[in-house]
Each structure stands twice: as structure tokens, then as C-alpha cells.
Amino acid sequence: MASPLEKARKDPESVKAKILLVARRVFGVYGFHGTTIRMVAQELGMDISTLHYHWGDKRDLYEAVVLDINHDLGQNLINVEKMIHGLPLPDRLAISIDYMTDYLFAHPEISNLIIFRYFGKTREEAGIDFKVPEFTYDIARSMGLVKNKKNVSSHVMLMVLALMNSMHCFISGEDFFRPIVALSREEYIAETKKALKFIHIPAFTQGSDQKDK
Amino acid sequence: MASPLEKARKDPESVKAKILLVARRVFGVYGFHGTTIRMVAQELGMDISTLHYHWGDKRDLYEAVVLDINHDLGQNLINVEKMIHGLPLPDRLAISIDYMTDYLFAHPEISNLIIFRYFGKTREEAGIDFKVPEFTYDIARSMGLVKNKKNVSSHVMLMVLALMNSMHCFISGEDFFRPIVALSREEYIAETKKALKFIHIPAFTQGSDQKDK
DNA sequence: TTACAGTTCAATCATTTGATGGAGATCAAT
DNA sequence: ATTGATCTCCATCAAATGATTGAACTGTAA
Numbered sequence: 001m002a003s004p005l006e007k008a009r010k011d012p013e014s015v016k017a018k019i020l021l022v023a024r025r026v027f028g029v030y031g032f033h034g035t036t037i038r039m040v041a042q043e044l045g046m047d048i049s050t051l052h053y054h055w056g057d058k059r060d061l062y063e064a065v066v067l068d069i070n071h072d073l074g075q076n077l078i079n080v081e082k083m084i085h086g087l088p089l090p091d092r093l094a095i096s097i098d099y100m101t102d103y104l105f106a107h108p109e110i111s112n113l114i115i116f117r118y119f120g121k122t123r124e125e126a127g128i129d130f131k132v133p134e135f136t137y138d139i140a141r142s143m144g145l146v147k148n149k150k151n152v153s154s155h156v157m158l159m160v161l162a163l164m165n166s167m168h169c170f171i172s173g174e175d176f177f178r179p180i181v182a183l184s185r186e187e188y189i190a191e192t193k194k195a196l197k198f199i200h201i202p203a204f205t206q207g208s209d210q211k212d213k
Numbered sequence: 214m215a216s217p218l219e220k221a222r223k224d225p226e227s228v229k230a231k232i233l234l235v236a237r238r239v240f241g242v243y244g245f246h247g248t249t250i251r252m253v254a255q256e257l258g259m260d261i262s263t264l265h266y267h268w269g270d271k272r273d274l275y276e277a278v279v280l281d282i283n284h285d286l287g288q289n290l291i292n293v294e295k296m297i298h299g300l301p302l303p304d305r306l307a308i309s310i311d312y313m314t315d316y317l318f319a320h321p322e323i324s325n326l327i328i329f330r331y332f333g334k335t336r337e338e339a340g341i342d343f344k345v346p347e348f349t350y351d352i353a354r355s356m357g358l359v360k361n362k363k364n365v366s367s368h369v370m371l372m373v374l375a376l377m378n379s380m381h382c383f384i385s386g387e388d389f390f391r392p393i394v395a396l397s398r399e400e401y402i403a404e405t406k407k408a409l410k411f412i413h414i415p416a417f418t419q420g421s422d423q424k425d426k
Numbered sequence: 427t428t429a430c431a432g433t434t435c436a437a438t439c440a441t442t443t444g445a446t447g448g449a450g451a452t453c454a455a456t
Numbered sequence: 457a458t459t460g461a462t463c464t465c466c467a468t469c470a471a472a473t474g475a476t477t478g479a480a481c482t483g484t485a486a
Contacts, residue, residue, distance in 0.1 A: 015433085031333050033246040036473060047435045049476075054433090058474065115332045119325060119385045120244050133393045154394040158383075158408040161390055165382040166375055172332045177374055180346045181367040195371040199416040206415065228463085249443060260465045262446075267463090271444065 004055050005064045016054050019044060024065050028109030031116045032062055033123070059124075066117070069110050070131050076103050077135060081142045092143055093201045097167070101193050104171045111168040136160050143204070163200045170196070217268050218277040229267050232257060237278050241322030244329045245275055246336070272337075279330070282323050283344050289316050290348060294355045305356055306414045310380070314406050317384045324381040331378075349373050356417070376413045383409070 008016035022043050027035050037058050041048045055061045080099045084092040104111050117130050136157055140146050145156045170177065170192045178188045221229035235256050240248050250271050254261045268274045293312045297305040317324050330343050349370055353359050358369045383390065383405045391401045 029334050030336065031244060031246065033244065034333065034336060037475090038473075048474085049436085050434055052475065112332060115328070118382070118389050119328045120247065120333075121242050123243065123247060132389070136393060154396055154400075154404055155408065155411075157394045158390075158404055159412065161393070162379055162383075162408060162412055165386075166379060169331070169378040169382065170371075170375075173378075176331050176345070177371075180349060180374070181370045183367055187367075191367050191371055195368065195375060198368075199372065199375055199412060202415050202419065203412040250445090251443075261444085262466085263464055265445065 003064075004060075005067060008064075009068075019051065019054055019061070020064060020068060023061050024068065024109045024113070027062060027065050028112035028116075031120060037061070066113065066130065069113055072107070073110060073114075073135065074131065076100065077138060077142075081138075084142070089144060090201055090205055093204055094197055096139075096143075097163075097196050097200070098193055101167060101171070101189065101196065104167060105174075105189050108171050108174065111172040115168050115172050132164075136164070139164070145204070159200075159203060163196070163204075166196060166200070216277075217273075218280060221277075222281075232264065232267055232274070233277060233281060236274050237281065237322045237326070240275060240278050241325035241329075244333060250274070279326065279343065282326055285320070286323060286327075286348065287344065289313065290351060294351075297355070302357060303414055303418055306417055307410055309352075309356075310376075310409050310413070311406055314380060314384070314402065314409065317380060318387075318402050318405075321384050321387065324385040328381050328385050349377070352377070358417070372413075372416060376409070379409060379413070 004016050005020070008014060008020045011017060019040070023040050026040050026043060029035075030039070037048050037051055040061070041051045044051070051061070055064065076099075080096050083099065084095050087095070114130055114132075118132075137146075137152060140152055140156050140160050143160070145160075146152050174185075174188060178185070181188065181191070183191060217229050218233070221227060221233045224230060232253070236253050239253050239256060242248075243252070250261050250264055253274070254264050257264070264274070268277065289312075293309050296312065297308050300308070327343055327345075331345075350359075350365060353365055353369050353373050356373070358373075359365050387398075387401060391398070394401065394404070396404060
């Protein structure tokens with residue numbers, strides 16, 4: 001049985017795909033409770049009943065958005081893992097930060113929604129979750145920071161979480177932070193990358209391997 | 214004319230003070246749209262009309278919460294600034310991180326609400342804002358990272374923002390992150406402090422020593 | 427053409443939610 | 457006890473919001 005999400009992914013020109021795209025953005029800006037299906041429908045130029053016809057209720061649409069973002073994020077983490085395979089740790093970090101920062105700045109609703117999910121609650125708890133634990137572990141592993149396959153140290157996990165959070169914050173908070181530093185968008189992206197590398201690469205290298213300190 | 218907020222602060226035993234306390238927590242957990250005044254009233258064991266009697270409408274209550282949190286945060290930044298005056302940079306950072314982490318873990322709704330404010334929008338834009346730009350500048354100054362009084366470099370501002378964000382994320386995201394690292398609350402707080410210092414102190418010190426541009 | 431599945435939308439319903447009115451309770455001062 | 461101010465809550469309203477219905481439109485195959 002093909003879910004609306006699967007149909008949307010199969011045909012990017014379909015109405016379902018357009019709905020998914022707009023829903024990602026609107027949910028990303030206003031969160032679950034802050035978004036009304038009328039807002040989504042209006043942005044799409046269609047009636048709310050048409051939305052229901054394609055996707056079911058609001059919760060279904062939101063969970064499809066979460067699944068879709070999980071999928072996209074996972075794909076890109078796989079991509080970056082291939083790019084950095086075999087390189088020394090500082091290079092792995094620098095390339096990962098550059099790649100993921102560019103990707104997330106191009107799709108800020110991903111960072112928005114992940115942060116909403118981290119730090120907010122919805123009144124009716126959802127059954128679907130972001131794969132942060134899995135992703136965090138995968139990143140730690142692909143960075144070569146995992147010694148025993150089973151026991152990843154809390155310290156390493158927190159380091160990885162700090163890096164991911166920092167990225168999401170700068171991307172999701174662009175509208176808030178960029179006026180503070182008075183930079184153009186391009187400058188802000190460049191400075192964000194620079195700051196992330198400046199802060200986190202020394203932390204990781206001094207923490208795991210002492211080959212280059 | 215005394216606003217409800219001023220009355221609440223004058224008498225911590227008053228009904229208005231109790232309302233403010235509960236409202237901080239509920240708004241912090243569910244955000245503005247996710248919170249209903251019925252939720253707040255029920256948690257207080259009072260009728261919604263009593264809430265209106267004391268505070269006016271929902272927006273008023275929310276803005277009072279924001280003002281209150283701004284006030285508390287500002288006070289604590291002043292406190293910490295006194296504590297670190299005259300010490301060398303690494304000590305200033307370590308003490309600030311310890312103090313503010315403890316404070317925010319004791320009042321997580323502050324981090325929650327600040328993060329809500331950074332990364333989400335409300336449908337009707339509010340007239341009241343967090344004082345992040347001012348606070349960021351003050352922190353940079355009290356850390357001795359500001360060269361010219363007028364032009365604070367974007368790089369330094371981003372470093373300070375990164376540190377503040379990292380703190381808020383770990384505190385606000387405790388329910389999400391702590392199961393990932395499988396730590397008790399006390400361990401989680403200790404590890405958070407350790408990670409924050411481990412990551413950010415080298416970044417700041419290497420920044421002010423060799424290259425600040 | 428007809429038949430039919432797929433799609434869209436105006437109209438409508440039911441619930442939630444923010445807000446209000448007015449009656450009653452409580453209490454201090456006179 | 458009376459009065460008036462303060463406070464509380466039940467009942468209710470109006471708007472917002474999620475969801476549904478049924479009619480109409482579209483295109484395609486027989």
C-alpha cells in the first residue's frame with residue numbers, strides 16, 4: 001500500500017509532492033500548533049478539503065513532513081560519509097561542516113523542525129520521532145571517535161550533539177542572528193562555517209587523537 | 214501605574230506571582246500557540262476568568278513572561294560579571310559557564326522560551342523581544358573580547374552566540390538528549406559543563422591570542 | 427457518446443479556544 | 457450589620473480551527 005509520502009516521492013511533480021514541500025516550510029516556520037491547515041492550503045492555492053483528500057488529517061501531514069526530513073537528512077549524512085572516508089580527522093570535520101552547512105542553509109526548514117522537535121512539546125504526543133540518537137552515533141562512528149562498538153562515551157556523544165546543535169542554531173536562527181552581526185546572507189554563511197570549524201575542530205582533535213595538536 | 218508584572222514581583226506570595234511562575238513553565242514547554250490559557254488555569258487550579266481578571270489576555274501574559282525572563286537573565290549576567298571581574302580569560306569563561314549552567318538548569322523555562330523565540334514565529338508578531346543583541350554584546354565586553362568599543366567583530370559575536378546557544382540547547386533539550394547519553398540528571402549537568410568548557414574555552418583563548426580577525 | 431475514477435471546492439459541522447458578563451463569595455473598615 | 461472593594465467562578469459567546477459532505481468538474485477508456 002502506497003502512502004501519500006511514497007507517492008509524493010515517486011512523482012516530484014505531483015500535487016502531493018507540492019503539498020509536502022509547502023508543508024515542510026510552513027511547519028518549519030510556525031511549528032505544529034502555530035500552523036493551521038488553512039495556512040498551508042492558502043499557500044498552495046487550494047481548498048482545505050483538497051488537502052484532506054490527499055493527505056488525511058493535520059497530524060498525518062506533519063508526521064509525513066518529519067519522516068521526509070529524516071529521510072533527506074539521513075541521505076545527506078550518507079553522502080558526506082562517503083566524501084570523507086579515509087581522510088584525517090580535521091579534514092573529515094572541515095568537509096562535513098562545509099557540506100552540511102551548505103545543505104542546511106539551502107533547506108532551513110530541516111533545522112527549524114528538528115529544533116522544534118528537540119525543545120518543544122506538542123499537546124498530543126506524536127508517535128513519530130527524529131532519528132537523532134542514530135544519527136549522532138553514526139556521525140561519531142564516521143568521525144572515527146568510537147572506540148568500542150558498543151559503548152560510545154557520553155563525552156563524545158555530547159561533543160557530536162554540540163556540533164549538530166550549533167549548526168542547526170545558526171541556520172534556524174539566521175533571521176534573528178544576522179541582524180546582530182550585520183552581515184549579508186553570503187557573509188553570514190561563510191562566517192558561520194568559519195566559526196563552527198574554529199570552535200569545534202580543535203575540540204575534537206584535542207579530545208580523541210593527539211596526532212595533531 | 215503598576216502593571217501586573219510589577220505587582221507580581223513586589224509580592225512573591227501574591228496570586229499574580231503564582232500565575233507568572235506557572236505561565237513561565239507552561240509557555241516554556243509548549244510555546245505560545247501550544248499553550249492554552251485553560252492549561253495554565255488548570256495547573257493553577259483556578260478559573261480562566263480569574264486569569265483574565267489578573268492578567269488581561271493571553272498575549273499580555275506571554276509578554277509579561279518574556280519581560281520577566283529578560284529581567285532574570287539580565288540580573289544573573291550582572292552577577293556573573295561581578296564574579297569574574299579581573300580574572301584571566303580562561304577563568305572568566307569557566308566560572309561563567311559553571312554559574313550560568315547551574316542557573317539555567319534550575320530554570321529551564323528560560324532556555325526553552327529563548328529558544329522558542331529564536332527559532333519560531335508566532336502568527337501575530339509580538340511587540341516585545343528578548344534582549345539577545347544587548348546581552349551578547351555585554352558578554353563579549355565582560356570577556357574582554359571587544360577591541361574597539363563601537364565595532365565588535367562579527368567573529369567574536371558569533372563565538373559568543375555559539376556559546377550561549379550551546380548552553381540553551383543542552384539545558385532545554387535535556388529530556389531529549391539525556392536518554393541518548395544515558396546519564397543521570399546530575400551526571401548530565403556535570404558532563405554538560407565539562408563539554409561546554411572543553412569546547413569553548415580553547416576556541417576563545419586561541420582566538421584572542423593569535424588571530425582575532 | 428457513456429461510464430467511471432480522480433480531483434476540486436463551496437458549504438457546513440463539531441470542537442477548541444480566547445474572552446466576557448454577572449452573580450456570588452470573602453473580607454476589611456466603618 | 458452595612459458597605460464597598462476585591463476576588464472567584466459558572467455560564468456563555470464569538471471566532472478560529474480541524475474535519476466532512478456532496479455536488480461539480482476533468483480526463484480517459486470503452
